[in-house]
Amino acid sequence: MTTAALDVHDLVKRFGGLVALDGVAFSAAQGDVLGIIGVNGAGKTTLMNCICGIYRPDAGAIRLGGQDVTGWAPHDIAHRGVGRTFQVPRVFRRMSLIDNLLVPVLKHKAADRALIESAEAMLERMRLIDLRHNFAEELSGGQQKLLEMARMLMPDPQVVMLDEPFAGVHPTLCRFMIEQIETMAAAHKTVLLISHDLTSIYRLSKRVLALNQGRVIAEGGVDAIRGNPDVIEAYLGA
Amino acid sequence: MTAGASSRAADRERGDRIYFTLAALLGSGVILYFASVPLLGGNLAFHFYLMLWITMASGFNVSSGFSGYMPFGYVAFYGVGAFTTAILVKKVGFPVLAALPISGLAGLVLALLFAPTLRLSGIYFAIVSLALAAICRLVITNMPETITGGSFGLQLGSHAEPVLSFYVMMVVMLAALGTILWLSRSRLGKALRAVRDDAEAADMMGINITRVRLYGWLIAAVFPALCGGVEAWYTNVVDTETAFNTLITAKTVIYAVAGGLGTVAGPIVGAIAMVWLDELIWRQFPLLNLLILGLATVLLVLFLPRGIVGSLLRWRPGWRRYVP
Amino acid sequence: MEILVLNGIVNGLVVGGVYALIGMSLTLLYGVLRVVNFAHGEMVIGGSFLAYVLFHVAGIPPLLALPIAAIAFFGLGYVAYYLLIPRLDRSDDPESMSFLMMYGVSIALAALMLLLFEADSRSIDYTFSPISMKIGPIYVSTARIVALGVTIVVSAAVGLFLFATLPGKALRAAIMNREAIQIMGVDIIRLSAFAFALATGLAGITGVLVALVFPAFNAFSGPEYSIIGFIVIVLGGLGNPVGALLAGVLYGLVEQLATVFLPQALAQIVGFGLLVAVILLRNAGFVRWRIGR
Numbered sequence: 109m110t111t112a113a114l115d116v117h118d119l120v121k122r123f124g125g126l127v128a129l130d131g132v133a134f135s136a137a138q139g140d141v142l143g144i145i146g147v148n149g150a151g152k153t154t155l156m157n158c159i160c161g162i163y164r165p166d167a168g169a170i171r172l173g174g175q176d177v178t179g180w181a182p183h184d185i186a187h188r189g190v191g192r193t194f195q196v197p198r199v200f201r202r203m204s205l206i207d208n209l210l211v212p213v214l215k216h217k218a219a220d221r222a223l224i225e226s227a228e229a230m231l232e233r234m235r236l237i238d239l240r241h242n243f244a245e246e247l248s249g250g251q252q253k254l255l256e257m258a259r260m261l262m263p264d265p266q267v268v269m270l271d272e273p274f275a276g277v278h279p280t281l282c283r284f285m286i287e288q289i290e291t292m293a294a295a296h297k298t299v300l301l302i303s304h305d306l307t308s309i310y311r312l313s314k315r316v317l318a319l320n321q322g323r324v325i326a327e328g329g330v331d332a333i334r335g336n337p338d339v340i341e342a343y344l345g346a
Numbered sequence: 347m348t349a350g351a352s353s354r355a356a357d358r359e360r361g362d363r364i365y366f367t368l369a370a371l372l373g374s375g376v377i378l379y380f381a382s383v384p385l386l387g388g389n390l391a392f393h394f395y396l397m398l399w400i401t402m403a404s405g406f407n408v409s410s411g412f413s414g415y416m417p418f419g420y421v422a423f424y425g426v427g428a429f430t431t432a433i434l435v436k437k438v439g440f441p442v443l444a445a446l447p448i449s450g451l452a453g454l455v456l457a458l459l460f461a462p463t464l465r466l467s468g469i470y471f472a473i474v475s476l477a478l479a480a481i482c483r484l485v486i487t488n489m490p491e492t493i494t495g496g497s498f499g500l501q502l503g504s505h506a507e508p509v510l511s512f513y514v515m516m517v518v519m520l521a522a523l524g525t526i527l528w529l530s531r532s533r534l535g536k537a538l539r540a541v542r543d544d545a546e547a548a549d550m551m552g553i554n555i556t557r558v559r560l561y562g563w564l565i566a567a568v569f570p571a572l573c574g575g576v577e578a579w580y581t582n583v584v585d586t587e588t589a590f591n592t593l594i595t596a597k598t599v600i601y602a603v604a605g606g607l608g609t610v611a612g613p614i615v616g617a618i619a620m621v622w623l624d625e626l627i628w629r630q631f632p633l634l635n636l637l638i639l640g641l642a643t644v645l646l647v648l649f650l651p652r653g654i655v656g657s658l659l660r661w662r663p664g665w666r667r668y669v670p
Numbered sequence: 671m672e673i674l675v676l677n678g679i680v681n682g683l684v685v686g687g688v689y690a691l692i693g694m695s696l697t698l699l700y701g702v703l704r705v706v707n708f709a710h711g712e713m714v715i716g717g718s719f720l721a722y723v724l725f726h727v728a729g730i731p732p733l734l735a736l737p738i739a740a741i742a743f744f745g746l747g748y749v750a751y752y753l754l755i756p757r758l759d760r761s762d763d764p765e766s767m768s769f770l771m772m773y774g775v776s777i778a779l780a781a782l783m784l785l786l787f788e789a790d791s792r793s794i795d796y797t798f799s800p801i802s803m804k805i806g807p808i809y810v811s812t813a814r815i816v817a818l819g820v821t822i823v824v825s826a827a828v829g830l831f832l833f834a835t836l837p838g839k840a841l842r843a844a845i846m847n848r849e850a851i852q853i854m855g856v857d858i859i860r861l862s863a864f865a866f867a868l869a870t871g872l873a874g875i876t877g878v879l880v881a882l883v884f885p886a887f888n889a890f891s892g893p894e895y896s897i898i899g900f901i902v903i904v905l906g907g908l909g910n911p912v913g914a915l916l917a918g919v920l921y922g923l924v925e926q927l928a929t930v931f932l933p934q935a936l937a938q939i940v941g942f943g944l945l946v947a948v949i950l951l952r953n954a955g956f957v958r959w960r961i962g963r
Contacts, residue, residue: 160550186552200543202608203536204666211540212551214533228354237350241667263552416766418708418773462950468765469706469908473900474949477942480897484942488935592893596777603770636781643774647767648757 111174113138113298114159114267119168121154121322128154129165130322138266139296141289143303143313145333147343150319152302153195156269159300160192161185172267186212191265195272195302197252199259201245205236208244208255212263227262234258235284250281257288268292269300274308286312310334318343361667369527369670372611376523380516384509394512394580396621397519398573402594403602403613404522405569410599411607412535413562414542415464418472419479420570420598422460423453425589427571429486432500432584433493442502446514446575453571456482457564464559483590499585506582515576522569526610527670529565538562539608570598600643606653610670615654676808678930679923684814686922687821688879692895693902693914694828695872701845701909702865703755705768709776711896712783713870717743717877718887719783722792732796732878736820739874747870751863776892783889791886817882824875825915832911841865845909901945 112135121129129151136142144152157163159170161182169178172188180188191212200208209227216223231237234254239247244255253273260268270289274282282305289312292299303309309316309330316333318326320342326333333339383393402424409415427449434445463474486494494500529535537558540548549555578584597620605616620642627638650657659666692714699707707713717739724730724738754771758764798812832838844851844861852858880887880895902921906913924944928937 162546162550181554182546182549183552183554186550192550194547198544198547200540200547202543203539207536207539210533210536211548211553214537215552220533224358225351225355228351232350237354242663243666246663259551410766416769418769463946466949469700469769470904470949472706472769473904474946476897477901477945481939481942481946484935484939488933488939596773599770599773633785634781637778637785640774640776640778640781644754644771644778647771647774648754651767 112136112171113140113173114300115169115171115174116155116159117169117171119155119158119170120166121151121158121163122166127322129158129168131168132319132322132324133168134317134324134327136267136298136300138298139293140315141293141299141301141313143301143309143316143330144319145303145306145309145316145339145343146319149321151322152319153271154322155319156192156271156300156302159185159269160190186263186265187215189263189266190269191260191263191267192269193253193256193260193271193273195275197249197256199244199247199252199255202243205231205240205242205244205247205255209259209262212259216263230258230262234288250277253277254281254285257285261292265297267298267300269302271302272304273301274303274305282308364668365670368668369610372614372670373520373523376614377516377520380519381513384512390508390512392621392625394508394515396617397512397515398577399597399601399617399621400614401515401519401522401569401573402598403605403617404519404526404610405566405573406598406602407607407613408526408529408562408569409566410602411609411612412529412538412542413559413566415559415563415566416468416472416599417475417566418595418599419475419477419482421590421592421594422475422479422482423456423567423570424574424594425479425482425486425586426452426456427574428578428584428589429494429500429574430571431575431578432495432502435502435579436500437493442511442579443514446572446579449575450568450572453567453569454564456571457567461560461563464556464563479590479592479595483586486590487586495585499583499587499589502578502582502584506579508580511576511580515573515580518569518572518576521572523610523614525565525569530610530670534558534561596639600639600646602653603643604646604650604653606656606659609655609659612653612655619654673807674930675927676806678927680805680808680810681814682923682926683919684810684818684821684883684922685926686919687818687825688876688883688918689898689902689922690915690918691821691824691872691876691879692899693906693918694825694911695869695876696899697903697906697909697911697914698841698845698865698872699869700903701911702841702848703768703862704765704848705755705758705866706765706772707869708769708772708896709779709892710873710899711892711894712776712779713743713873714877714880714895715783715887715889715892716779717874718881718891719787719792719877720874721878721881722794725794725796732794732882733816733820735878736875739878740871743874744867744871747867748863750870751866755862755866756859776896780889780892787889789888789890791888793886794881796882813882817879820875820879824872828872828911829915837861837864841868897942901941904945905948 114136117133119129119132132155146152154163158165161180164179169176171177172190177185177188200211206224206227209230210223213223228237228240231240234257236251236254244252247255273285286308289299301309301312313330315328316330317324318333318339325338325342326336380393380397384390406420409417430449430452431442431445434440434448435442460478463471466474537553540553541555541558545555574589601617601620602613604620605614606612628635652660659669696707696710699705720739720742721732721735724735725732758767758771798816800812802809802811803815832842840856840861902918903914905921906917925937925941928940
């Protein structure tokens with residue numbers, strides 16, 4: 109049995125009296141695209157925050173390729189090959205687009221010139237190349253989301269987490285993002301995708317995880333989830 | 347390489363050329379100007395302090411513009427540097443040129459001691475920094491008179507060498523400018539700015555924010571310490587009132603902000619503009635000096651918050667990669 | 671020894687009361703406007719100078735100077751707000767810019783006072799009769815008792831205002847959530863102006879009390895009170911007026927009792943050291959995301 113790319117085991121996270129995650133467990137193999145759905149407050153973003161190290165879980169374990177990374181600092185987890193984007197873009201506002209992309213690869217041994225060239229190539233792929241010297245704060249919201257995606261991909265992470273990439277984004281741009289995500293999947297990355305846009309979720313995901321009140325209420329293939337009565341009741345409306 | 351990539355590479359090379367040419371022009375202009383002052387009989391004191399303020403503002407720029415920390419107790423490093431040199435020269439008998447690097451070291455040690463405060467966010471950091479500087483001053487004031495000279499301070503004895511100390515100040519200033527030039531293009535500089543903009547996100551992008559912040563902080567601490575040491579040599583006297591004067595932090599901050607934080611040229615432009623203004627005002631209205639400094643700060647924040655260079659770059663953002 | 675300690679306690683309460691007022695006005699300012707008022711000490715000293723001028727020029731006793739200072743400073747605060755603050759919100763780093771601006775204001779105010787009053791220390795030669803009163807085994811100067819009384823009254827008034835009146839509750843709500851209160855239809859600009867004026871007015875009153883409680887002051891006394899103000903608001907929690915009250919009294923007690931046992935300068939170091947220790951140990955002000963780490 110091959111080791112899962114990402115393995116989450118009985119994760120618990122509390123904030124004071126609020127239990128945000130109540131024993132979440134799932135596995136994702138390499139190349140899996142796992143859609144994560146749930147109402148607001150279900151624990152989706154908290155889950156991602158735990159996996160990337162921002163929050164330390166109160167109980168449970170997180171394993172990357174078999175290695176236990178629970179409680180690791182975020183930068184160590186990043187170096188282990190995890191990348192993410194955010195619901196509200198967190199670009200480095202007073203740095204140029206190129207510099208934004210260089211940040212995740214600053215520790216790479218390659219020469220400056222090679223890194224800059226690959227950053228430019230990435231910007232070209234994301235159609236942001238003409239703005240490469242602009243400060244990130246000068247970009248529109250949608251462009252910032254693209255920038256985040258580009259920045260995330262720079263160190264070629266094996267596990268990729270996208271938190272509502274389509275939120276508030278123009279449909280044309282959405283389609284472009286979907287293409288990018290499909291490319292990531294084709295490159296055998298493990299993709300976790302949080303979204304309320306069910307059409308995109310169903311199109312992109314191999315499997316879907318439904319969360320409600322910090323627990324996994326259903327997990328399975330797209331069709332199974334669509335028909336799952338618990339999911340329908342909790343999320344889609346009874 | 348695709349056509350696009352190679353034209354971008356050419357563009358990049360052109361940009362780098364312009365950047366380094368401007369930097370070289372700035373550097374050589376600065377060197378020629380200041381080096382000639384003693385030779386041509388110019389006002390030594392005025393130019394000495396101008397260099398001092400350029401250095402102080404540049405050091406502050408590393409902390410504030412690059413790292414995002416406003417140490418309102420910045421004078422602590424200056425005072426510690428001044429006293430280290432004075433004590434080593436007067437009480438231990440070191441030659442000044444040997445004492446100065448140790449002053450720099452003292453600044454580093456103090457910075458390490460204060461390093462835990464780097465965890466703090468904006469306002470808490472500023473306040474704690476102020477309190478720590480006050481503690482430094484109080485501790486030194488209350489050390490035995492045999493060590494720190496009590497309220498009379500220390501005199502370095504017959505070691506005053508105005509011209510030599512002038513040139514040493516110039517060396518220190520150039521070291522500061524060179525460091526910032528390097529920092530602004532280096533990977534550490536990018537890491538610092540990422541941490542400044544969004545520390546949490548930088549962490550998730552693989553930056554060890556604690557370590558990066560520490561490096562920035564250490565760099566920012568060395569130069570005021572050296573300034574304190576050289577100034578002690580130049581004026582030949584050190585006492586807690588002048589070495590820990592809060593006006594030193596005030597001027598540093600104002601001059602740095604006046605020029606614009608985040609570029610190499612900013613502190614230079616700001617220091618020159620403000621020192622020149624200060625001199626002008628002082629000659630005409632010696633009593634209003636301090637008042638005008640305060641008002642100038644308020645006006646700066648209200649109308650030119652990004653400083654002279656910063657506002658210029660805001661107006662012409664495309665110039666950002668050309669201006670050092 | 672007991673007498674010294676008792677003295678320490680009483681003085682601690684008196685001094686602590688003044689510190690508490692400084693802290694309360696400073697924390698209101700930060701809580702509502704998110705402005706760190708580096709010029710607060712200078713404003714307080716301005717109040718002291720006003721009391722001095724009123725007494726030595728017009729023969730007005732300090733107790734009468736209190737309402738005059740309150741009103742004058744309240745008005746000045748209103749004007750200052752509209753001159754200085756609205757532009758700040760539009761800059762890209764309001765917090766840092768507010769530090770810098772108030773830094774400039776503090777220098778300008780100190781310079782102004784220096785110009786008007788020169789560098790000499792001043793004190794008010796007003797004597798109450800009797801000069802001091804006997805409380806138990808110790809003598810306490812009447813001026814200090816009066817000051818303590820005023821402090822209690824003013825604190826109670828501020829407390830009543832904040833908790834029992836509508837504008838006061840609006841202020842507290844603004845401290846808790848600036849954005850939400852605007853959605854509720856509150857004009858945040860007018861509320862902020864009011865908060866600024868209130869804080870300045872309180873600073874003016876505190877200045878008069880400083881003149882009564884402390885032996886002397888001069889144009890450069892400001893920073894010392896600013897630092898104390900910062901210590902108090904950090905100990906009490908930024909934006910927490912009740913916390914500032916308690917912290918101010920506590921800090922006053924600690925400081926005065928420390929001077930009973932330690933030399934003056936060491937006592938000061940203890941005070942600052944306390945601040946540093948509390949900030950570092952308490953996690954207050956740590957980058958907020960370190961929840962659960």
